[in-house]
Amino acid sequence: MIRFEQTFMNFLLDHQERRNRTYHFLILMDALISAAKHIEHYYLTGALKGNLGLAGNVNVQGESVLRMDQIAQEITIHYLRSSGRVIHAISEESDKIIPINTEGGRYFVYFDPLDGSSNVPHGLPVGFLFGIAKRNLEGPEDGHLRAGKDYIAAGMFVIPTGTFTLALKDAGTWRFHTDETMDFVKPTRMILPEDNKEWELSFNAANRYTYAEKVQNWIEQNERKYVFRYLGSLAGDFHRTLSNGGMFMYPAIVNDPNPKKNRPQGKLRLMYEAAVVAFMCREAQGTAVDESGTPILDMQPKEPHQRTALYVGSKPLVDDIAGILCS
Numbered sequence: 001m002i003r004f005e006q007t008f009m010n011f012l013l014d015h016q017e018r019r020n021r022t023y024h025f026l027i028l029m030d031a032l033i034s035a036a037k038h039i040e041h042y043y044l045t046g047a048l049k050g051n052l053g054l055a056g057n058v059n060v061q062g063e064s065v066l067r068m069d070q071i072a073q074e075i076t077i078h079y080l081r082s083s084g085r086v087i088h089a090i091s092e093e094s095d096k097i098i099p100i101n102t103e104g105g106r107y108f109v110y111f112d113p114l115d116g117s118s119n120v121p122h123g124l125p126v127g128f129l130f131g132i133a134k135r136n137l138e139g140p141e142d143g144h145l146r147a148g149k150d151y152i153a154a155g156m157f158v159i160p161t162g163t164f165t166l167a168l169k170d171a172g173t174w175r176f177h178t179d180e181t182m183d184f185v186k187p188t189r190m191i192l193p194e195d196n197k198e199w200e201l202s203f204n205a206a207n208r209y210t211y212a213e214k215v216q217n218w219i220e221q222n223e224r225k226y227v228f229r230y231l232g233s234l235a236g237d238f239h240r241t242l243s244n245g246g247m248f249m250y251p252a253i254v255n256d257p258n259p260k261k262n263r264p265q266g267k268l269r270l271m272y273e274a275a276v277v278a279f280m281c282r283e284a285q286g287t288a289v290d291e292s293g294t295p296i297l298d299m300q301p302k303e304p305h306q307r308t309a310l311y312v313g314s315k316p317l318v319d320d321i322a323g324i325l326c327s
């Protein structure tokens with residue numbers, strides 16, 4: 001007997017129908033999946049053709065080369081536009097808010113189509129991270145920037161591994177894998193493991209002595225209890241955190257010997273990096289805070305590309321460091 005797994009679209013259809021919801025969200029998700037598959041295709045063939053260079057470069061065939069992040073941006077905007085469901089988008093790749101279907105759109109999409117770009121020249125995993133909020137259907141929509149707690153869904157594709165993780169508000173975090181026809185299938189509910197035997201810590205160890213002293217002390221007191229892993233792509237690193245438990249952190253940089261390199265606000269972007277993983281983490285029974293111990297999902301963005309420090313993962317670990325951060 002051939003074994004068939006439930007497809008992502010079937011899973012989502014079931015989810016929407018059980019809650020008496022419309023199909024608009026399915027159309028949006030279909031657009032995001034098409035974009036991710038298209039980006040993955042460019043990523044794989046780009047590596048083959050030596051086509052992953054910097055903008056303005058020329059490849060061995062003498063053709064000019066587009067940066068992978070520009071390609072990923074163009075692809076995503078194309079699919080969001082053709083879905084007809086998006087009011088406006090905010091992307092890591094564009095300074096300004098991108099108007100899409102300002103009258104008829106139903107959702108706001110906040111995304112980074114190629115997160116972890118330093119992995120690109122090595123053919124190592126990158127992420128496509130996105131958060132989705134819904135327009136105010138009851139009254140006039142002012143288009144304001146939504147906090148993570150107001151997202152209705154958030155997810156990530158880890159490219160080119162064929163994995164896709166999606167969190168739905170109050171309905172859990174689910175992981176899918178591509179099958180032989182390139183469909184995402186086999187929904188698996190992700191819940192951070194309580195058993196701390198496999199918990200991992202993930203942070204850029206090269207930055208360690210630039211963190212606040214209390215963060216450095218916390219690391220010293222705790223690091224020997226856990227395994228350490230770091231890929232340099234939030235989606236890839238958080239993918240492991242979600243499976244094995246532990247904590248990913250990108251603390252504020254406040255003690256760099258060159259003060260110009262300090263980043264007291266943190267490095268990661270709130271709307272399409274930190275809030276996206278924080279949302280997935282909450283739906284998997286974890287949590288996330290910033291440098292002051294404030295929950296990431298409560299942070300109201302003041303501007304689209306706002307940065308934040310991030311501590312995300314298993315609740316006992318994040319709560320522990322949050323207690324120190326806010327003291």
Ligand code: AFP
Pocket residue numbers: 114115116117118119204232233234235237267268273
């Ligand atoms: P890039 O896309 O510029 O490589 O940034 C990736 C990222 O935003 C996130 O995916 C990583 O977790 C983090 O930055 C890595 O930063 P470091 O290179 O400073 O460790």
